[in-house]
Amino acid sequence: MTDKGFPKPLEVEVPEELRGWEEMYPPHYIFSKEREEWESRQFWYLDKIHAPDPMYPWDLIFHEAWQIALAQYNTRVFCIPPAQGVAQRLVGCYFYICAVEPPSEGTIAKKAELFQKRAFHAFEHYDDLYEKWEKKFRDLGESVREIGIPDLPTFEPDERVIPVPRGYYSSYDLMEAYDRVINAIYKAWQYHFEYLNLSYLAYLTFADTVRKLFPGISESTIGKMVAGAYVVMFRPEEELARLARLAISLGPKVVEILKSNMKPEEKLEELSKFHEGREWIHSFEEVRDPWFYVSCGSGWFHYEGSWINTLEVPFEYLRSYIDRIERGEKVERDLEAIDEQRAKLVEEYRNLIKSDEDRQAFDEAYGICRKIYTYAENHLFWVEHWFHTIIFEKMREFGRLFVRYGMLDKVDDIFLFNRFEIPMIIEDLVTAWALGENVPTRAAYWKQKAEKRKKLLEAAKNWTPPPALGTVPEEIAEPFTVMLWGITSEKVAEWIKGVTARPEDVSEIKGFAASAGVIEGKARVIRFLDEITAVQEGEILVCPTTNPSWAPVFTKIKAAVTDIGGLTSHAAIVCREYGLPAVTGTGISTQVIKTGDIIRVDGDKGIVTIVERSNQE
Amino acid sequence: MSNKNRYIKWFEELDKDSIPKVGGKAANLGEMINAGFPIPPGFAITIDAFEEFLESARRFGKKAKIVEIISKIDPKNTQELEDTSAFVREIIEATPVPEEIVEEIRRAYQELCRKIGIEDVAVAVRSSATAEDVPDASFAGQQDTYLWISRFEGVMKHVVKCWSSLYSPRAIAYRATKGFSHWDVSIGVAVQKMVNSRSSGVMFTLNPTHGDESQIVIEASWGLGEAIVSGSVTPDRFVVDKVTMEIVERTVSTKLYWTVYDPDKGSVIHGEVPEELREEPSLTDQEIIRLAEIGKKIEKHYGTPQDIEWAIDDDLPFPENVFITQSRPETVWSKKKKEPVIGKKSGYDLIMNRALTRYKVPKS
Structure with missing residues (x-):
């Protein structure tokens, strides 16, 4: 296979302007001579799902954290017998992953014993365990919020010295604060996988069972059977809908302000001037935390922003919700109807099963899946959205400190340094502070580095990395790899095609058949949320991924195509609810499709076809 | 649609219990239409009509002749079977149909044309055997179906052909070998609009x-x-x-x-x-x-x-x-026997199976 298409990891050549990219990242993320034999034997593929863009050095931390945590649950904790971890590398700032080959047969047998004991126990007691999980996770998030980032005072205040000296001071506080943030991230990601591997396993088990009984069943139908209505991830939207209704019930003055063209801060200012307005603000403040701690993107990258720091986003939705309510439309998801429909769907399939034994097996597999799959749906809000938002906010506090002391030019430049480098900047700063007056730092060095890295990341954007590297494996056992990345023979074939084909030569793209239906129409390619107002009624949305911030656009479009996301991604769920065809997880749609192209979205088969290229380039 | 009719029944008047009255095929069409399935409209010609017709043949002395010929037949002699069948069918088809029967069928066909709104509407004329002596489905297929028949004369002609199909070589041979009587059998006919x-x-x-x-x-x-x-x-x-x-x-x-x-x-x-x-x-x-x-x-x-x-x-x-x-x-x-596909497995068995599964990546 390697001969046919995929280069060996060390064979990849990056363009001239990308030279030196390696120094941005930890050394173990770089393919290396001394690991060459092992590295060439594995199959590495570009993870467009989690990292579609060149990787900012600091943002890599969440990946560093999941590499450890995911693997550890598979190999050392719940011990999914033939599964090992998912390893990561970077090439030219792009993120590659690999499901590590299975362990020896002896290890598999040993793991099977442990798996049976440990995993079954977790399935058995899941309800109770989840409650404990959510509590400890939210406590962890709160503890990060409480981490104070000290300023560096000219003199430590009296009370830290008299009557008893505190013993450690602002230099230490600042270093410790950063370490605490980092530790919390690692801990959060260990928590993140606590039940995730098991919930994916339960989903795959149920999907296998259903497919044995109904060989022709579509992926999207299985998805519909499992998807829950009461999903935490939808809460932000639901809260917005509630705020929209509240505004209308409070009278025309509130509505008028919210619908005006003022900035969000000005709207809040205006509202605070009268009773009904204050009442609305009160409700707004109540739901803001945690429900506005939702990323405008996937939650993985600092540049995506969250509702709390890009208030224009929720306020824009609020405006469209108010409009729609005034037109008599229903903006809330009808949870009961969704639940009822799901129950009916499952019941009707169940009735088609002929033997009692099979029906029993179906019930058992479904029961376990329904119980634990909520974890897959709910953890997403708490970890990737709520917690990451807190983290990015905290990091920006450090960023502001750096700017204040001239270490960096811009707050967000902090994300140009990897997580191991930040302590160096902190140490440089506190050293100079401790040494006394007029002691220089190496700020110029850091600033220069930041500038160079901006250029490297920009250069990486213009480079198309190979979709895969190394050797195609004979088998894959790792549940995430199957579930999230959907590694199938077709997918691999697609990639091989991608090695040789240029984007303009591709006319058919495969992904997940996420929501049924076939429709043809004009494509609108949206790379970032702030471009979303460009979407016209009746167009087909083509985007990297969606999340609740994108919700209002679904009433305008007639189909959706995403680069990233499986059958239970936000786009898949919302499209199924609205009855729009959707193909998700195509990997390359936003590169291959151009706005104005006529495309056909086949949500039954998971195929997007470019019917006609638009002339405008 | 009048209840006075003795020789024809509209599909709507029939159900699965009508087999003795109109034969299996017509009864099934009635069953379907009454269950709300959209089948092309039409009517059945009852077994009474056939029997009445056969009875009238007696008056012309034909029935006795048919009895004589068929009872002598050797079902293993194919040639004789063919010849006899052809001869008997010829006799039957040359027998005039009693006027009351012709009139009822004429009225029914005209009513059908009127309802559909097409003059001389094309119909299918199919024989509808009584089930008792036709145990296997393939046998029914041996009986006659005439498609795209229009005008009343054509319909009438093919109704008689359906009747005579009771004496096809295969039908005669079947009854002879099974020891069934050639006289206890009867046949109905279904007349149904052709779908364009x-x-x-x-x-x-x-x-x-x-x-x-x-x-x-x-x-x-x-x-x-x-x-x-x-x-x-x-x-x-x-x-x-x-x-x-x-x-x-x-x-x-x-x-x-x-x-x-x-x-x-x-x-x-x-x-x-x-x-x-x-x-x-x-x-x-x-x-x-x-x-x-x-x-x-x-x-x-x-x-x-x-x-x-x-x-x-x-x-x-x-x-x-x-x-x-x-x-x-x-x-x-x-x-196929409905064997369980998965069988007696607990949810944990299934999970364990899945946990041990390795996904094969086929060689391309």
Whole structure:
């Protein structure tokens, strides 16, 4: 296979302007001579799902954290017998992953014993365990919020010295604060996988069972059977809908302000001037935390922003919700109807099963899946959205400190340094502070580095990395790899095609058949949320991924195509609810499709076809 | 539709208990129409009519002659069987039909034309055997079906042909070997509007590829059903999820040939599909879903998966244009023993199996 298409990891050549990219990242993320034999034997593929863009050095931390945590649950904790971890590398700032080959047969047998004991126990007691999980996770998030980032005072205040000296001071506080943030991230990601591997396993088990009984069943139908209505991830939207209704019930003055063209801060200012307005603000403040701690993107990258720091986003939705309510439309998801429909769907399939034994097996597999799959749906809000938002906010506090002391030019430049480098900047700063007056730092060095890295990341954007590297494996056992990345023979074939084909030569793209239906129409390619107002009624949305911030656009479009996301991604769920065809997880749609192209979205088969290229380039 | 009729019954007046009155095929059509399935309209000619006709033959001394000839026959002698059958059928077809019977059939046919709004409407005339002496389904197929018959004279002529089909070589031989009487048998006739098929095909209420009963598979092509049955055309194929009623698969093939009725010639002709239609789906989504709904209903009614023939009538608007022309139990998958697919496994067994699974990546 390697001969046919995929280069060996060390064979990849990056363009001239990308030279030196390696120094941005930890050394173990770089393919290396001394690991060459092992590295060439594995199959590495570009993870467009989690990292579609060149990787900012600091943002890599969440990946560093999941590499450890995911693997550890598979190999050392719940011990999914033939599964090992998912390893990561970077090439030219792009993120590659690999499901590590299975362990020896002896290890598999040993793991099977442990798996049976440990995993079954977790399935058995899941309800109770989840409650404990959510509590400890939210406590962890709160503890990060409480981490104070000290300023560096000219003199430590009296009370830290008299009557008893505190013993450690602002230099230490600042270093410790950063370490605490980092530790919390690692801990959060260990928590993140606590039940995730098991919930994916339960989903795959149920999907296998259903497919044995109904060989022709579509992926999207299985998805519909499992998807829950009461999903935490939808809460932000639901809260917005509630705020929209509240505004209308409070009278025309509130509505008028919210619908005006003022900035969000000005709207809040205006509202605070009268009773009904204050009442609305009160409700707004109540739901803001945690429900506005939702990323405008996937939650993985600092540049995506969250509702709390890009208030224009929720306020824009609020405006469209108010409009729609005034037109008599229903903006809330009808949870009961969704639940009822799901129950009916499952019941009707169940009735088609002929033997009692099979029906029993179906019930058992479904029961376990329904119980634990909520974890897959709910953890997403708490970890990737709520917690990451807190983290990015905290990091920006450090960023502001750096700017204040001239270490960096811009707050967000902090994300140009990897997580191991930040302590160096902190140490440089506190050293100079401790040494006394007029002691220089190496700020110029850091600033220069930041500038160079901006250029490297920009250069990486213009480079198309190979979709895969190394050797195609004979088998894959790792549940995430199957579930999230959907590694199938077709997918691999697609990639091989991608090695040789240029984007303009591709006319058919495969992904997940996420929501049924076939429709043809004009494509609108949206790379970032702030471009979303460009979407016209009746167009087909083509985007990297969606999340609740994108919700209002679904009433305008007639189909959706995403680069990233499986059958239970936000786009898949919302499209199924609205009855729009959707193909998700195509990997390359936003590169291959151009706005104005006529495309056909086949949500039954998971195929997007470019019917006609638009002339405008 | 009057109850005074003795020799004809409208399909609406029949149900599965009408077999002794009109034979199996007509009774089934009545059963279907009363269960709400859209079948082309028509009426049955009762067994009474046939018996009355046979009785009248006695008056001409013909019945005695038939008895004499048939009772002497050696069913193993094929040639003799052929000759005798031809001779007997000739006698029967030359026998005048009693006037009351002719009149009732005439009135019924005229009523049918009036209801449909087409003068001399083309019909199918099919024999409808009583079930007692025809145990195997294939036997029924040996009896006669005449398509695209128009005008009353034509109808009448083919009704008599259906009657005489009781004395086809195969029918005689069958009764002779089984020791059944040649006189206790009887036959009804069904007269039914021909569908002016824009498209037609078959529908299985399970997926014949793997027996998945949660799916309905529809095969469709332009024109009359012959093209699909004879295999001269690869049909379009649509798969509908029986539960969600979504079209989950659609394969539109290139359809080069079709069979259509030519009213000028009064017969069907085989020809090439016009270029602009070849690549087009031969059913609209609306029609696919409508068919699937009907299929689901028929299956539920009979309690077993069905193999259904259907047609879309060009003379009528949607949804009245969707017709079922035949339904029989699906035999391949339904006959298979219903062994459990998964068997006695707990949820944990299933989880364990899955946890041990390695996903093979096929070599390309």
